[in-house]
Amino acid sequence: MEMSRRKKIFQNVAPAILSNACVFLFSVVDGIFVGNGVGSQALGAVNLALPFVLLAQALNAMSSIGGVTITAIRFGRGDREGAQNAFMHSFTLNFIVGVLITLSGSVFTNEVCGLLGASDSYLPLVKEYVFWYALFAIPNALSLNLQSFCRNDGSPGLVAVTNVISTALNIFLDWLFVFPLEKGVMGAAVATGISQTVGLFVILTHYILKKGNLRIRIYKPQGKLFRKIIFRGLPEAIAQFSTPVTTLCMNYTLMRTFGDIGINAFAIISYLSSFTMSVFFGASEGMQPLFGQAYGAKEDDDLKHYYRAGQLISIIGSALCVAVYVIFPHYLSRLFGADAETIRFTEIHMWEYCWGFIIGSINIMISAYFYSTKRSTQAIVLNVIRSLVMNSLVITLLPRVFGNMIVWHTFGIYEVIVMIFALTMKKISERKGIIYK
16 A cells, blocks of 8 residues: 555656746746846846746646546546546636737736836846746647646657657757857747647647547637636646746846846845745646545545645655755856856855745645645645745835844745744644545
8 A cells, every 4th residue: 555655646646747847947047047148137127027938837737637636536436438528628617718818928028027027237138138028928838738638648658758758849949049149038938839839740649649548629608617727726726826927026126136147146045946846736736646645536635635745755855955955046147147146145144045945835735635626726725825925025124124134034934934824734634533525
């Protein structure tokens, strides 16, 4: 029994972490090539555009994870047709998200960049990245959706292969467009878009060759199921809003307190933060079908075991990330092509920000546990507090009260406050044991 559980955890979590890490690695690789090929100012510009990218990922996660959550529970009950129906509704929602992101980024580029807080010195480069990134939003949305379901449909290995191929292609195309072709920020965005489109074609083979139970086919739309998917996926979307909202608030605060040097230094920390949080979301998304299937089958012991295992994975993984960032800040800064002043500034403040990753990983796993076991209300409350309320309040208000230097600690401070809320809600919701609905 124990070996079977461990095997399931590895088969689900490892591909999910790899998949999520690769998705966010696209932006990190863009930053590395842009920083080295164009300069620190371009690196700061791509960081200013990052909340737009992360917002798109959060909306895609809402449609995908909402559908996957319902599908996992229905598979646990033996309802294959119901699982298929949820899959197609989720697929449609992701297509709609892709269309909306394409329109907002390509038609309303100036308005989007204004909301991102881009100053005159960054505006042309931010506009360039947002516009070209948005043009590839539809294949990106569909690829992420199909990968999420492919993991739950018996082919987690194909998801890993898809992401290795698309990430390797992104690295090559970033080099090609930024250095030999000298396309700068636009080249980095186009490289990401092409790589994600190729990833879509690779993952489609699972469905075209009919390797699992799920099929892309005509279906009868049901408004109730669309709403259910959005409700189930809303906690994950709100959770992922935390990164763009935090990045946006930090950019505003750092611009006010430190100027361009603060923005350029945080660009490096922000890329590392986005990549690290993607690993945590990958771990929670990998555990999600295990939570859902155990819940659907009403297996108390399995559910409790998977929760403990998920938290152990989160804590160990986050501690390793923090150790690397704290020990090697100089080398990581140089990787992004930062100038000497930016490197010195980043080295000073890296640890002040990164310790919050350990607490954040715990909160993300609790959220996944909630929404996978039909406690979406608790998950939504938790993630609204974490992603929209507490982070913006702490980041913007504490520096005004305690001085500018505390801004780097605000990430960890608000995660600690949120963890207290999360553990309290979990204890209250399980005071009479796990309730199956």
